[in-house]
């Protein structure tokens with residue numbers, strides 16, 4: 418099966434790329450070519466930014482009020498929903514995301530995000546009148562779109578993470594240039610098809626896939642007003658530095674190495690069931706996963722066994738098979754990286770409780786068995802660095818204070834989970850973890866509440882009303898009332 422896209426989506430049109438070079442997406446399951454897409458260059462980015470600028474200032478979109486924007490977003494949601502299964506199949510084909518997850522998160526999830534922000538657009542007044550404090554008059558506070566948004570998307574949840582930017586940006590009245598990752602250049606154009614079908618005004622959404630150079634050119638482009646980035650901490654630091662120099666607003670959703678704290682009263686059946694999602698979602702290639710499992714020393718062996726049994730029980734194989742729970746890693750390079758960490762873990766003295774190898778029953782595809790390490794030093798690289806694959810470490814702790822200290826002793830602060838039979842105890846502990854989000858007895862992103870990181874996990878928040886403020890420029894008009 419080969420999927421081909423031969424044009425970029427700029428100014429509401431399908432246009433040939435300025436350069437003949439193409440991106441070949443390779444299936445991580447078969448190692449065969451899966452499809453091709455045009456590779457965007459600076460000339461294409463120039464055209465896309467220019468189209469987004471015109472749409473922002475001089476188009477029907479510029480004249481839309483919140484209700485018209487919301488109507489357009491609902492039409493876009495319906496068009497995305499109509500192709501949800503096809504989009505999910507593309508994501509599964511491109512990156513090996515198990516199909517059951519792809520259908521929910523990548524197929525149907527983006528429409529739900531759009532509907533949430535369409536509703537928020539209607540409920541957010543453009544102007545608010547405030548009696549001035551400390552002086553006479555009435556101030557009119559206006560919410561204006563921040564402008565042209567550069568959205569840089571990673572491959573791991575390409576549709577949902579793209580929509581975490583597109584939906585609040587549209588709600589605020591912005592226009593966008595989207596730079597998808599090369600690994601997921603094909604599914605990205607589903608949004609273009611949907612935008613055309615829904616009649617979204619030309620130039621509101623522009624899509625130009627490419628590699629990091631294309632992304633870097635877009636980030637620094639003089640026609641861009643705001644950058645929204647999801648990806649690695651290393652790239653986030655570079656983008657943040659550029660935006661700092663340009664004084665350009667930026668949100669950064671970066672990496673993580675979150676902790677799961679298993680309390681001494683936890684029901685290990687619940688823990689194991691929950692960790693299959695909270696620690697291994699999408700073949701371990703999810704930013705918020707609880708990949709450091711902290712277990713009370715009194716129950717350490719029991720927790721290691723429960724987590725190892727869970728990992729060993731998850732069917733590894735073709736991600737298009739609904740029974741599969743663990744698919745391949747996204748690329749040969751990513752598998753090499755994960756295998757290097759597994760080798761490092763062994764050198765650092767860790768004990769492999771399960772996994773650690775390529776599965777015997779699969780002779781092609783970039784698979785690695787779900788792997789659980791025990792007896793790892795909490796200061797080791799395996800225990801501290803983001804691996805981005807199905808590799809977990811289980812570390813012992815002595816007291817709850819000790820568990821909190823270990824959880825917080827990280828460069829990152831993105832997700833995390835607490836496992837206990839006592840909800841109040843879980844809540845108390847959740848309040849003490851230095852992180853952007855934490856789940857008690859499960860972990861599930863909530864579209865209506867802020868998501869993002871502290872420390873090296875990022876700057877700013879996506880989702881919820883807080884996620885929309887990043888796309889709003891506030892203006893105060895002082896009047897005598």
Ligand code: NAD
Pocket residue numbers: 569570571572573574578596597598599627628629630631632633634636647648649650652653655656669670671672673703704803805831869870874875
């Ligand atoms: P990556 O940083 O290599 O690439 C992400 C995107 O940025 C791609 O589109 C890439 O082409 C582009 N890019 C890379 N360097 C750039 C630069 N200097 N300037 C502009 N664009 C640039 O990350 P990845 O490997 O695609 O994704 C995996 C990483 O993303 C992991 O570290 C993961 O934790 C993180 N992530 C974070 C979140 C979150 O919400 N916090 C969500 C998903 C993934």
